[in-house]
Amino acid sequence: MLNGFKDFILRGNVVSMAIGLAVGSAFTAVVTGFSKAFITPLIGLATGSVGDFSEARFSVGKTVFPYGLAIAATIAFAITALVLYFLFVVPMAKVQERFAKEEALDPKSEKRDCPRCYAEIPAIASRCAHCTSEVEPVSDALLKAGLAPGADKVPAAR
Numbered sequence: 408m409l410n411g412f413k414d415f416i417l418r419g420n421v422v423s424m425a426i427g428l429a430v431g432s433a434f435t436a437v438v439t440g441f442s443k444a445f446i447t448p449l450i451g452l453a454t455g456s457v458g459d460f461s462e463a464r465f466s467v468g469k470t471v472f473p474y475g476l477a478i479a480a481t482i483a484f485a486i487t488a489l490v491l492y493f494l495f496v497v498p499m500a501k502v503q504e505r506f507a508k509e510e511a512l513d514p515k516s517e518k519r520d521c522p523r524c525y526a527e528i529p530a531i532a533s534r535c536a537h538c539t540s541e542v543e544p545v546s547d548a549l550l551k552a553g554l555a556p557g558a559d560k561v562p563a564a565r
């Protein structure tokens with residue numbers, strides 16, 4: 408029974424998921440702090456000249472409808488979403504895009520099957536890592552990796 412529990416805890420990515428949640432909640436604190444420190448005062452400045460929306464209300468008989476609260480909350484939401492999008496989402500997407508490009512430049516990322524043992528080897532390899540047969544490197548992959556095609560010298564290890 409204890410073994411089953413251990414398997415359950417260790418299976419999948421429970422640990423990395425927990426770390427992701429912890430990092431996520433810490434990042435939420437960063438976003439919340441930033442928004443409280445800069446965006447909320449800016450909204451105050453912007454609406455200060457117009458008058459505080461949250462005070463606006465109308466009444467039917469004795470019932471009061473403070474519709475200004477809804478307007479103020481909507482404006483705060485729109486501005487916060489806009490600022491966070493341009494300050495966090497767009498730069499993060501750019502950083503991730505750059506990392507993805509660097510990964511694609513790995514010369515060993517392109518694979519092919521060894522013609523002798525059919526194990527998967529890098530397309531630029533001139534010798535199979537599994538059966539040690541000499542194999543002809545894929546010339547397209549050599550060109551992409553910036554290694555001279557046709558040369559029988561072993562490409563420098565990366």
Ligand SMILES: [Zn+2]
Nearest residue numbers: 521524535538
């Ligand atoms: Zn092989």
